Amino acid sequence: MTFRPPLLLLAAAFALATACTPGGGGGGGGGDDKTFDFWSFSAINQKLTVDAYQAKHPDIQIKLTEVGTSTETAQSLTTALAGGKVPDLVLIQGDNLPQFVEQPQNFVDLRTLGADDIKGDYLDWVWKQSVAKGGEVLGVPTDVGGMAVAYRTDLFAAAGLPTDRESVSALWPTWDAFIETGKRYKQATGKAFTDNAATSVFYQAVNQVSEKYYSEDRKLVYADNPQVKAAFDLGIKAATAGITAGQSSFESAWSAGMAQGQYAAVSAPSWMLNSIRSTAPDTKGKWDIATIPGGSGNWGGSYLAIPKRAKNPQAAWNYIKEMQSPQGQLEHFTRVGALPSTPSVYQDAGLVDAKDPFFTDAPTGKIYTDSLLGLKPFYIGPDSAAIGQEFLNAITNVEQSGGNPDTAWDDAVRNIKTAIGE
Amino acid sequence: MTAVTATLTPAPSAALPPPASPKGRRLGERLSAYAYIAPFFVLFAVFGLFPFAFTFYVALFDWNPIGDQVFIGADNFTRMFADPRFWNAAGNTVSIWFLSTVPQLLLALVLAHVLNHARLRFALFFRMSMLIPYVTSVAATAIVFAQLFDRDYGLLNWLLGLVGVEPVDFVQSTWGSHLLIATMVVWRWFGYTTLLYLASLQSVPRAVFEAAAIDGAGPWQRFRHITVPSLRPVIIFTVVTSTIGGLQIFTEPLLIASGAPLTCGAVRQCQTLTLFLYEQGFGQFEFGYGSAIGVALFAMVVVIAAVNYLLSTRIKADR
Numbered sequence: 001m002t003f004r005p006p007l008l009l010l011a012a013a014f015a016l017a018t019a020c021t022p023g024g025g026g027g028g029g030g031g032d033d034k035t036f037d038f039w040s041f042s043a044i045n046q047k048l049t050v051d052a053y054q055a056k057h058p059d060i061q062i063k064l065t066e067v068g069t070s071t072e073t074a075q076s077l078t079t080a081l082a083g084g085k086v087p088d089l090v091l092i093q094g095d096n097l098p099q100f101v102e103q104p105q106n107f108v109d110l111r112t113l114g115a116d117d118i119k120g121d122y123l124d125w126v127w128k129q130s131v132a133k134g135g136e137v138l139g140v141p142t143d144v145g146g147m148a149v150a151y152r153t154d155l156f157a158a159a160g161l162p163t164d165r166e167s168v169s170a171l172w173p174t175w176d177a178f179i180e181t182g183k184r185y186k187q188a189t190g191k192a193f194t195d196n197a198a199t200s201v202f203y204q205a206v207n208q209v210s211e212k213y214y215s216e217d218r219k220l221v222y223a224d225n226p227q228v229k230a231a232f233d234l235g236i237k238a239a240t241a242g243i244t245a246g247q248s249s250f251e252s253a254w255s256a257g258m259a260q261g262q263y264a265a266v267s268a269p270s271w272m273l274n275s276i277r278s279t280a281p282d283t284k285g286k287w288d289i290a291t292i293p294g295g296s297g298n299w300g301g302s303y304l305a306i307p308k309r310a311k312n313p314q315a316a317w318n319y320i321k322e323m324q325s326p327q328g329q330l331e332h333f334t335r336v337g338a339l340p341s342t343p344s345v346y347q348d349a350g351l352v353d354a355k356d357p358f359f360t361d362a363p364t365g366k367i368y369t370d371s372l373l374g375l376k377p378f379y380i381g382p383d384s385a386a387i388g389q390e391f392l393n394a395i396t397n398v399e400q401s402g403g404n405p406d407t408a409w410d411d412a413v414r415n416i417k418t419a420i421g422e
Numbered sequence: 423m424t425a426v427t428a429t430l431t432p433a434p435s436a437a438l439p440p441p442a443s444p445k446g447r448r449l450g451e452r453l454s455a456y457a458y459i460a461p462f463f464v465l466f467a468v469f470g471l472f473p474f475a476f477t478f479y480v481a482l483f484d485w486n487p488i489g490d491q492v493f494i495g496a497d498n499f500t501r502m503f504a505d506p507r508f509w510n511a512a513g514n515t516v517s518i519w520f521l522s523t524v525p526q527l528l529l530a531l532v533l534a535h536v537l538n539h540a541r542l543r544f545a546l547f548f549r550m551s552m553l554i555p556y557v558t559s560v561a562a563t564a565i566v567f568a569q570l571f572d573r574d575y576g577l578l579n580w581l582l583g584l585v586g587v588e589p590v591d592f593v594q595s596t597w598g599s600h601l602l603i604a605t606m607v608v609w610r611w612f613g614y615t616t617l618l619y620l621a622s623l624q625s626v627p628r629a630v631f632e633a634a635a636i637d638g639a640g641p642w643q644r645f646r647h648i649t650v651p652s653l654r655p656v657i658i659f660t661v662v663t664s665t666i667g668g669l670q671i672f673t674e675p676l677l678i679a680s681g682a683p684l685t686c687g688a689v690r691q692c693q694t695l696t697l698f699l700y701e702q703g704f705g706q707f708e709f710g711y712g713s714a715i716g717v718a719l720f721a722m723v724v725v726i727a728a729v730n731y732l733l734s735t736r737i738k739a740d741r
Contacts, residue, residue: 078707082487103489253574386706396688400594403689418505
């Protein structure tokens with residue numbers, strides 16, 4: 001009988017009420033500059049980097065909180081900015097960044113701490129995504145998401161397919177060839193070739209475009225952009241070809257399938273390698289990495305930002321400067337495999353010669369930096385994440401719920417219009 | 423208290439000896455009653471009334487928690503009524519409510535009737551066992567049921583496979599997901615409802631049942647002509663409470679679709695109204711729009727409560 005729904009908004013009401021209180025958490029009064037709070041998302045092993053920093057600076061205390069997925073971290077950050085206790089340092093995933101760049105008043109303009117001095121170290125198009133309209137710099141890029149395909153050598157061999165990475169890469173110069181390979185695999189084994197069409201095909205292909213959901217001048221073009229439509233059609237084609245296991249990425253059944261060897265090939269942006277490693281530790285040595293069909297592209301990457309009301313922005317900035325320097329990113333790469341956003345290390349032996357034993361000693365540094373060559377950067381806008389999610393849902397609907405593939409595109413566009421209110 | 427009395431009562435005239443007049447004591451007692459109930463009403467004002475009023479206020483804005491708040495009047499409501507996602511959520515809510523309430527109340531009726539049987543051994547054990555699902559946490563229930571109904575590794579699909587039925591993807595299909603959520607709701611609440619019915623049944627003199635049996639009424643006739651009529655008020659009560667509960671169902675759909683929890687699946691096949699509210703408010707941070715949905719939900723609950731009032735007065739009139 002109680003009146004529940006508005007009670008859900010109670011939390012929000014309170015957060016907002018405290019937001020209006022002047023001086024709430026601000027001012028930096030009393031905070032010593034030896035400790036700071038750091039919010040990261042889980043499963044990307046920021047702890048290793050934090051530990052490395054603390055080993056070098058034993059007097060600094062970092063309180064690392066792994067909030068959850070990248071989306072959950074962004075949600076928690078929004079709530080905190082609206083009136084809660086903010087961290088001193090926060091990791092924001094690339095797709096979530098634009099909504100914060102639209103509201104720069106919530107963050108420290110990193111130029112005031114010296115961002116202009118280090119700007120030249122980073123890939124220009126990656127850096128630009130964290131620059132607000134007024135020129136404020138909100139974040140420093142930590143990594144980029146070069147793309148590739150991870151495949152199971154043992155399963156490929158069982159299906160009579162080649163297993164060495166050059167021959168496998170040669171199997172799929174295009175996405176159509178990738179789907180054809182999937183059909184060959186399915187014919188030989190009767191089993192699914194890849195985990196799903198939405199992320200392993202559509203999300204990979206749609207991140208290889210030169211213009212995505214927004215045009216260069218920041219207008220919405222997702223509905224009329226032939227490049228997006230082509231990627232979507234590839235996703236639908238893969239979904240209807242019967243080559244997928246229909247397991248949505250990162251769900252528990254997806255993880256179980258990964259561990260049980262149900263997928264012969266999965267999309268592998270550089271940050272995914274860590275996910276495969278932790279999801280299916282027993283499959284070590286059974287994987288290898290081939291190039292992505294259709295050439296270069298970027299999917300993902302993250303930024304470190306400092307909220308305006310941070311108690312200790314200087315300590316957070318010191319951390320950024322040291323750990324996100326070209327040398328720092330190179331070391332991070334050797335620790336967890338995230339691809340540096342600093343091109344000066346792309347020729348470094350530490351990166352070029354790096355081999356990943358989990359993936360049959362694949363030269364991950366070389367494969368992923370090659371996938372960034374010739375990349376044409378596209379603008380990511382405030383609604384990019386929501387638009388991508390609706391496209392993904394439409395493909396999943398065809399793949400898993402028997403949705404009509406012929407109307408999927410129109411349905412997706414209509415849903416996006418409702419979702420973003422345009 | 424004496425200080426309060428002293429300041430609030432007029433000074434007693436010198437001619438009248440008792441210093442604290444009966445009138446003054448009465449006032450003190452009256453005030454102390456307000457002091458005793460004050461904590462609830464203060465908390466209610468802070469945690470109930472204020473958020474409630476604030477929700478109506480926010481619903482009139484395009485409210486960005488980390489940016490601007492723009493007054494847009496009733497735009498959120500016009501948008502909501504034109505939003506297919508709202509009607510989809512409303513439809514899902516009604517469907518899940520129907521699928522869970524009807525079997526739940528029928529099951530509880532039958533169980534209460536059986537548990538009230540005179541010759542049932544270990545009756546107390548069986549009655550207490552009814553409460554076990556109710557005390558189990560929703561999250562634990564959801565995790566277990568999601569595994570039982572899993573497409574690839576679920577017990578249910580394994581059983582279906584034994585009789586040659588193709589595996590059903592319960593989470594990804596509309597009817598499957600509604601059925602799954604309804605099953606969880608039934609499991610959680612049937613024991614509670616059974617005990618409500620049983621408590622009410624036990625106020626019916628056993629002699630009535632015995633007399634009916636002597637007159638030749640079978641179990642079914644006793645159920646129809648004694649159990650159900652004597653439970654009428656409490657049946658209406660449970661229908662109304664489960665309707666209000668059904669309108670607010672949140673946790674079960676949130677937990678079963680682990681990949682897309684806020685939409686409960688790729689095409690919002692099991693997204694309920696509260697989940698839609700939460701998605702808009704705390705997933706998309708459209709606080710204004712989320713509040714508008716909250717207001718609509720409130721209106722629906724008020725309508726249900728009005729029906730409740732009308733029904734319960736009718737019952738009184740019948741007696």
